[in-house]
Amino acid sequence: MLAYLLRRLLYTLPIALGVTLLSFLLVYIAPGDPLNAIAPADAPAEVVTALKSAYGLDKPLPVQYGLWLTRAVQGDLGVSIASGRTVRSEVLSAVKNTLILAAFAALLGMVAGVVLGAIAGNHIGGAADRFASGLSVLGVSIPHYWLGLVLTIIFSVWLDWLPAMGAGPGSSAAGGNAWAWDWAHFRHLILPGVTLCVIPMGIVTRTVRALVAETLQQEFVTALWARGLGRLAVFRHVAKNALPTILAVAGLQLGYLMGGSILVETVFAWPGTGFLLNTAIFQRDIPLLQGTILVLCMFFVALNLLVDVLQPLIDPRMRRV
Amino acid sequence: MPPYERLLIPMPPVTQLVRSPDRGGPVQPLLSVRNLVKHFPVRDGFLARTKRAVHAVDDVSFDVAKGETLGIVGESGCGKSTTARLIARLMLPDSGGLLFDGDGVDEFGGMSLQEYRRNLQMVFQDSFASLNPRMTMEDTISFGPREHGVGRQQARTRARALLDRVGLRPAQFAQRYPHELSGGQRQRVNIARALALEPRLLILDEAVAALDKSVQAQVLNLLQELKTEQGLTYIFISHDLHVVQYLCDRVMVMYLGQVVEVGPVAQIYSAARHPYTRALLSAVPSMDPARRTSKPPLSGDPPNPINPPSGCRFRDRCPHAEAVCASAAPLLHGQGNAAHLAACHMTMAGSGHSAAPALEIHV
Amino acid sequence: MTSIVSSAVPMPDAVLAPQVASAGYWRSVLQRLHRDPVAMACAAILLLLVLAALLAPWITPADPFKASMLKRLLPVGSSGHWLGTDELGRDLLSRLIYGGRLSLTMGIVPVVLAFVIGTSIGVLAGFLGGKINMVVMRTLDVFYAFPSVLLAVAISGAMGPGMSNSLLALTIVFVPQIARVAESVTTQVAKLDYIDAARMSGAGTLAIIRVQVLGNVLGPVFVYATGLISVCMILASGLSFLGLGVRPPEAEWGLMLNTLRSAIFNNPLVAALPGVMIFITSICFNLLADGIRSAMDLRR
Numbered sequence: 014m015l016a017y018l019l020r021r022l023l024y025t026l027p028i029a030l031g032v033t034l035l036s037f038l039l040v041y042i043a044p045g046d047p048l049n050a051i052a053p054a055d056a057p058a059e060v061v062t063a064l065k066s067a068y069g070l071d072k073p074l075p076v077q078y079g080l081w082l083t084r085a086v087q088g089d090l091g092v093s094i095a096s097g098r099t100v101r102s103e104v105l106s107a108v109k110n111t112l113i114l115a116a117f118a119a120l121l122g123m124v125a126g127v128v129l130g131a132i133a134g135n136h137i138g139g140a141a142d143r144f145a146s147g148l149s150v151l152g153v154s155i156p157h158y159w160l161g162l163v164l165t166i167i168f169s170v171w172l173d174w175l176p177a178m179g180a181g182p183g184s185s186a187a188g189g190n191a192w193a194w195d196w197a198h199f200r201h202l203i204l205p206g207v208t209l210c211v212i213p214m215g216i217v218t219r220t221v222r223a224l225v226a227e228t229l230q231q232e233f234v235t236a237l238w239a240r241g242l243g244r245l246a247v248f249r250h251v252a253k254n255a256l257p258t259i260l261a262v263a264g265l266q267l268g269y270l271m272g273g274s275i276l277v278e279t280v281f282a283w284p285g286t287g288f289l290l291n292t293a294i295f296q297r298d299i300p301l302l303q304g305t306i307l308v309l310c311m312f313f314v315a316l317n318l319l320v321d322v323l324q325p326l327i328d329p330r331m332r333r334v
Numbered sequence: 335m336p337p338y339e340r341l342l343i344p345m346p347p348v349t350q351l352v353r354s355p356d357r358g359g360p361v362q363p364l365l366s367v368r369n370l371v372k373h374f375p376v377r378d379g380f381l382a383r384t385k386r387a388v389h390a391v392d393d394v395s396f397d398v399a400k401g402e403t404l405g406i407v408g409e410s411g412c413g414k415s416t417t418a419r420l421i422a423r424l425m426l427p428d429s430g431g432l433l434f435d436g437d438g439v440d441e442f443g444g445m446s447l448q449e450y451r452r453n454l455q456m457v458f459q460d461s462f463a464s465l466n467p468r469m470t471m472e473d474t475i476s477f478g479p480r481e482h483g484v485g486r487q488q489a490r491t492r493a494r495a496l497l498d499r500v501g502l503r504p505a506q507f508a509q510r511y512p513h514e515l516s517g518g519q520r521q522r523v524n525i526a527r528a529l530a531l532e533p534r535l536l537i538l539d540e541a542v543a544a545l546d547k548s549v550q551a552q553v554l555n556l557l558q559e560l561k562t563e564q565g566l567t568y569i570f571i572s573h574d575l576h577v578v579q580y581l582c583d584r585v586m587v588m589y590l591g592q593v594v595e596v597g598p599v600a601q602i603y604s605a606a607r608h609p610y611t612r613a614l615l616s617a618v619p620s621m622d623p624a625r626r627t628s629k630p631p632l633s634g635d636p637p638n639p640i641n642p643p644s645g646c647r648f649r650d651r652c653p654h655a656e657a658v659c660a661s662a663a664p665l666l667h668g669q670g671n672a673a674h675l676a677a678c679h680m681t682m683a684g685s686g687h688s689a690a691p692a693l694e695i696h697v
Numbered sequence: 698m699t700s701i702v703s704s705a706v707p708m709p710d711a712v713l714a715p716q717v718a719s720a721g722y723w724r725s726v727l728q729r730l731h732r733d734p735v736a737m738a739c740a741a742i743l744l745l746l747v748l749a750a751l752l753a754p755w756i757t758p759a760d761p762f763k764a765s766m767l768k769r770l771l772p773v774g775s776s777g778h779w780l781g782t783d784e785l786g787r788d789l790l791s792r793l794i795y796g797g798r799l800s801l802t803m804g805i806v807p808v809v810l811a812f813v814i815g816t817s818i819g820v821l822a823g824f825l826g827g828k829i830n831m832v833v834m835r836t837l838d839v840f841y842a843f844p845s846v847l848l849a850v851a852i853s854g855a856m857g858p859g860m861s862n863s864l865l866a867l868t869i870v871f872v873p874q875i876a877r878v879a880e881s882v883t884t885q886v887a888k889l890d891y892i893d894a895a896r897m898s899g900a901g902t903l904a905i906i907r908v909q910v911l912g913n914v915l916g917p918v919f920v921y922a923t924g925l926i927s928v929c930m931i932l933a934s935g936l937s938f939l940g941l942g943v944r945p946p947e948a949e950w951g952l953m954l955n956t957l958r959s960a961i962f963n964n965p966l967v968a969a970l971p972g973v974m975i976f977i978t979s980i981c982f983n984l985l986a987d988g989i990r991s992a993m994d995l996r997r
Contacts, residue, residue, distance in 0.1 A: 031839030039855045150987075154980035156931045158938055159954060159972030166965040272844030276935050280958075290847075291939065294854035306851050314842050424893050451899035464890040468912040474891075477908060478898030524894075531898065 018322060025318050032314060033085070036306040037078050040299050085307060091300035095292070100304035103289060108308060110180055111278070111285030115270040117206040122213030123263050129214070130221025131248075137226050145218055152215025161208040161280035168204060175204050178282040205281040209274060213266040220262050224255045257328035261320050268316035272309045351479055351492075353532040353564075354453055356400070358436045363397035364535055364567050365454075370394045370420050370430035376640055388639045390416040391427070392591040398535070403561070403568040405582030405599070407575060407614070411639055413591040414571045418539045421569070422456045423447060434535075452482070455528035459540035461520035465512040471497065472508040475527045482531065496526040500556060518549035522556065529560070537569045542577065554581060575618050579603055587611045590637045590647040593666060597674030607676035610648050646679065658686040729992035736988025739981040746978060750797040759788035761795045761948050770964045781967040783953065784960050789967055793974055796948040799860065800975065803942065803949070804930030804982075807864055811871035812922045818872070819879025820914055824887050824906055834880060837873040845870045849932055853941040863942040867933060871925055878921045882914045920993060923986040927979040934975050950975050 072080070084090070090100035126149075133145035169177040181198030228234065228251045237247050275287030282288065286305055293301040371394075373387040391413045398404050406414045419425045421432065423440060431438060434453060438444025458464040465474055475496055476489035484492070494504035500522040512520060521541060528536055538557070542550045554577065561568060572578050578585060579599060586596040587608065595608040606612045613632045620626075632651055645663050649655040656679075664677045664685070679685040684693035730736055749756065759778070765786035773781045780789040822833040840848065852866035886892065887910070895909045934951025936942035943949040945956065953971040961968045 027835065028838050028842050031836070032842050035839060035843070036851075039851050042852070042855050150980065150983055154927055154931075154976065154983045156934060156951075156972055156975045156979065158935055159969070159975060162954065162958070162961060162972060163969055166961050166969060170962055170965055269844045269846075273846030275846060275850055276938065279939060290850065290854070294850070295940070302851075302854070306847065309847055310843055313844055317842070419893075422893075422897060424896060448899045451897055454897075456894070456897055458890040458894065460890055464894055466891045466895075466909050466913070469909075477895065477900070481898055481900040481904055527894065 017325065021318060021321050025314060029311065029314050032310045033082055033307060034078065036303055036310060037081055039306065040302055041074070081303070085304075090304035090307070093293075093298055093301040095296045095298045095301070100300050103301060104286065104304050104308050107284060107286045107289045107305075108312075110283065111271060111274055111287065114202065114205055114209065114278070114283060114285060115267060115274055117202055118209035119213055119263065119267045119270055121206060122210035122266065123217055123259075125210065125214045126217025127221050127259065130218040131225055133218065133222040134225025134229065137222075142222070145222065149215045149218035149222070152211040152218070154215075155211060157208055157211060158276040158280050160211060161205065161277055164204050164208055165280070176201050177204075180284050201283075205277050205283050208280070209270060209277045213263075213270065216266065217259070217262060221255065221259060224258055225251060228254045257324055260327060261324060264316050264320035264323075268313040271312050271316075351452075351482065351484060351530075351532050353534060354449075356435070360400055362400075362436055363433075364400045364435055365398040365421070365569075366433035367394060367396050367398075367417075367421060368431050368433065370417065371428045372416055372420055372425065373428055386640050389591045389642050390639060391420060392642075393430075394588075394591070394593055395430075396586055396593060396596060398567060398569060399584075401565060401567055402583040403570055403581055405578040405585040406569065406571045406588060407573060407578055407585060408588035409573070409614075409637075411590075411637065412588040413639075414588055415539055416591075417588070418456065418537050418569070418571055422454060422537060423450065452531050453533050454535045454537070455531060455533040456537040456539060457521070457524045457528050457541040459543055461517050461524060461544065462512060464524050465520060467512050470509050470511060471502075471515075471523050472504075474523065475530050478527065478531045492530065493526075496529055497523070499529075499560075500526045501552075502526075516549075517545050518553060521545060521553055525553075525556065525560070529564070533566070535567045535569070537571070539571045540573070541570075543572065543574065550577070557581070575615065587614070590639055590642050592647060593677065594648065595674075595676040596666070597671075597676075601671075601674050607674065607681045608648075608678045609652050609654055609680070611676075646677075654680055654687075654689060656687055662686075726989075726992045730988060733988045733992065736985050736992075739985040739988070742977065742981045743985065746797055746981075747801065749794050750801055753794050753798055757788075757791040757794050759791045761787055761791040762946055763787060770960055770967060772964055773966050773970075780970060781964065783957055783967065789970060792948040792953060793950070793971065796950045796953060796971065797974065799943055799947060799949040800930065800934055800951065801978070803860065803864060803867070803933035803937075804926055804978070807867035807871055807933070808922055808926050808929050810864075810868045811875050811925075812918070814868070815872045815875030816879045816915070816918055819876040819881075819918075820883045820906060820910060822876070823880040823883025824902070824910060826884070826887070830880070830884075834877075837876055840869070840873040841877070845874075845928075846932065846935070849936060850939065850941065853936050858941050858944055860943050860947075863933060863936045866936070867929055870932070871929065874925070875918060875922055879914060879918045882917050883910060886910055886913050916993060920986070920990045923989055924983070926986070927982040930975060930979050930982065 081091075088101060090104065092098070093100050093103055096103065129145040129148060133142040136142050165177045168175045179201055181193075181201040234247060234251070237250060242250075271286070273287075274283075274285060275290055277283070278285045278287035279291055286309055289301065290305050290309075292298070293305060370391050372391040373389055376386040376388060394413070394417055396404075406417065408414050416425070420427050420430075423432075431441065433439065434445060434450060439450045440447045465471075469477075472490060472493045475493035476484075476486075479489040479492060480486065494508055497504045497507055502519060502522055507515070507519070507523075515523065524541070542553050545553060557568070558581070560566060568581075570578065570582055582599050584597065585599050585602045587594050587602070587610065589610050595602065595606065595611045602611065603615060606615060616627070617632065637647065637650070643650055643660075645661055646652070646655070646659040647663075649659040652659070658679055662679070662685075664679045664682060666675045666677045667682055668675050669681055669683065669691075679687035680689040681691075683691045763786075765782075768778070768782050768786040769784055771778050771782040773779070775781060778788050778790065780793065783789055783792065818833060818837075822830045843851070849863075849866050849870045852869055853863050856862040856866065892905065892909060895905045900908075933942060934949070934954070937949050937951030938955045940955065943952050945952065950971040954968075954975075957968040957971070
């Protein structure tokens with residue numbers, strides 16, 4: 014078991030390293046000198062040189078990467094050019110907001126997906142199945158940023174029940190960290206959360222449906238029926254079999270939502286990492302861009318690793334000798 | 335995974351595929367296998383360090399005479415299929431070599447791999463997995479000739495002729511796909527494909543094992559006819575001792591990656607010298623109700639090819655094992671009969687085994 | 698040795714089959730597809746959209762770039778502008794038709810490119826195996842470790858706005874996914890006996906791949922790739938929505954959603970229309986892909 018853990022870790026490490034490299038290099042594929050964002054075009058030569066050395070841009074690329082990586086591992090991600098605050102503080106407060114949104118959406122999507130998928134899998138070919146499958150296809154095909162707009166139109170513009178933007182009092186685009194679990198804040202979470210949850214819902218429904226249908230066809234279920242077990246008891250068995258895959262999918266979806274929330278956050282002006290990324294791109298704020306991408310990807314990689322490690326614990330078939 | 339091959343330089347096109355001529359005459363063996371060794375590392379430990387190895391083939395040597403059918407028998411895991419793949423060069427050995435009609439194979443100064451491929455073909459056990467599900471029978475059979483430069487129309491004609499020869503009407507079968515044929519029909523197609531390049535030696539790796547008995551009989555008869563008609567040589571690998579007795583001229587018995595006995599079929603079946611061979615043969619039930627099997631001929635578990643026992647590998651299951659069997663590995667020897675060899679201390683004079691014949695010293 | 702069975706006995710298995718050549722696999726797939734009403738409906742809709750995009754210069758009622766401050770945000774059903782006008786007074790119907798050209802291109806071209814590149818990489822890695830496979834797949838894993846939206850945004854953002862940049866970014870996003878599927882299928886195929894038989898025929902590696910392997914790999918990869926088109930469309934329009942893809946004054950559905958955002962309070966219907974187009978196209982591609990997948994499943 015320990016051997017398996019170590020092996021997964023050893024496998025993930027070069028991937029993580031590659032991710033850091035890619036995050037670092039991304040900004041350099043951009044046309045133009047990164048310096049243009051920092052210094053005005055008509056700055057005198059000494060100012061340019063001073064800025065260059067201050068940001069370490071005069072050193073060769075591999076050295077820059079090495080320095081950046083060593084600092085990043087210690088938690089120092091540099092200073093944001095636009096806002097002047099440390100990248101770390103910006104990213105951390107943004108991550109908190111995105112985590113709230115992503116976790117909420119993932120939970121919602123999971124629950125809806127599992128319920129729909131279980132119903133569909135139980136009644137393959139029937140009306141419930143077609144309905145659930147239809148919803149699942151919709152969930153996967155709908156452009157979620159458009160759905161966000163539509164929901165805003167319905168619930169904000171026409172009905173005026175829920176707010177259209179922001180994350181509640183105390184938070185702002187500057188990344189205020191004033192989240193509290195009260196209705197004043199929660200009502201801001203509903204629309205973006207529901208919008209974001211359609212994607213995992215679609216995928217989880219499809220997965221659970223296939224899983225339940227496949228498990229029900231297996232011979233051990235027939236044996237359970239033959240022994241006289243009731244529906245609920247059989248369902249518990251089916252659930253146990255489906256659990257490892259569902260958890261894996263859940264973990265991956267959470268990671269995906271964390272990284273892919275930028276569109277919904279833009280629609281709702283939710284002050285999370287996606288929004289931060291947006292600002293960083295348009296202001297060409299290199300340290301912020303590198304730092305945000307790095308943190309988001311590390312999250313994804315860590316989540317994948319967690320799922321990999323938890324799998325054998327839940328699924329005895331995957332335990333290696 | 336088999337090693338990938340170099341991108342071969344295309345051979346100059348030939349208008350006709352002709353069987354390679356005989357070079358060494360009837361005395362020279364068609365195939366000479368010398369000291370083949372193949373070990374597969376077993377990945378152990380969390381850093382995947384190689385600690386143990388599967389001794390699939392350990393120092394196997396034998397000859398195949400021209401025009402004969404050599405049978406290779408043994409239990410699962412004895413190394414017969416690995417040996418077949420090594421001979422077919424689908425796998426590279428760790429050491430050892432092959433001589434085809436006197437020429438080294440894939441060696442400096444010998445014949446090239448592509449030439450060798452023209453002379454040696456193989457028919458696999460799984461008739462369905464041996465055929466590309468997306469290609470028609472005609473295309474499958476013409477693939478080889480086309481890759482050797484034969485024109486499209488010619489290759490097609492040839493494929494149809496071969497289908498006819500193996501007993502499948504071309505008008506019916508040429509355009510069919512594998513899933514539209516029965517097991518016996520597919521195996522015929524495999525044989526036709528093997529013959530497409532006019533080989534001299536055919537390896538049949540459990541080629542009839544998956545077929546029903548009646549179909550087996552037909553395919554075996556077909557193989558006999560083809561052999562006489564085209565002057566082929568066969569290596570027939572099987573675990574079915576009846577079929578081997580019917581089809582083969584000589585038999586080679588393998589155990590845990592080594593050859594334990596080899597000799598003419600009549601001698602092996604009537605007077606086997608190695609205890610393993612005797613046990614194998616007695617495991618075959620007799621048709622005579624008066625001769626029933628009362629106790630199992632072999633005791634102990636089937637062998638584990640990972641890190642085999644020292645000395646004679648059969649000693650764990652051999653009722654006649656003694657101390658010398660653990661300390662010294664027996665060599666293949668004839669004891670006066672050069673055609674019938676066995677690797678057992680009991681039959682070797684002066685080996686130290688209590689049942690061994692006395693050493694005759696001629697002064 | 699005497700034969701057990703005389704070879705004069707007629708073979709029982711070669712007797713009763715009809716004399717006609719069997720239909721090709723792809724033909725049977727098309728036949729099955731024809732009988733699927735949902736898939737056919739989606740195919741028809743998509744065909745219509747593609748035709749509209751191709752014939753755009755001839756069928757649009759008004760100039761999609763002609764702005765008019767007087768006619769801003771006219772509602773749906775206005776005379777002369779059936780679907781209203783956008784925030785700069787341009788006819789929405791015309792812009793939607795023109796938008797289809799760019800949106801469809803941005804949705805399909807990256808997948809096609811990724812299919813070609815990804816399949817080549819995957820098949821070579823899968824067939825050649827060993828160290829090459831390991832190096833290639835580990836490198837692709839690094840890209841796979843990025844959520845696709847993030848990767849697309851990051852590359853697009855780094856390279857700057859523009860359609861060609863977005864196309865490149867999207868291609869890069871999809872190549873690892875397709876390569877993974879191709880490698881996995883190729884590895885399974887390469888283990889089968891008929892590949893060994895092909896090796897024994899003396900054919901070179903490229904010939905084996907071309908003749909024996911590709912036919913068996915392209916099918917599953919193609920099915921996977923068609924499923925990616927709708928994702929690509931949504932992602933591509935999403936990039937334009939963020940301002941990273943197509944730039945104004947071009948017409949593209951995602952870009953139109955972006956510029957019309959502020960209009961949701963005044964004229965919500967018009968603001969939502971471009972998204973409807975993305976939605977319809979995406980769902981049609983998805984349902985069609987599902988239909989193709991079922992039709993290709995030999996077990997039905």
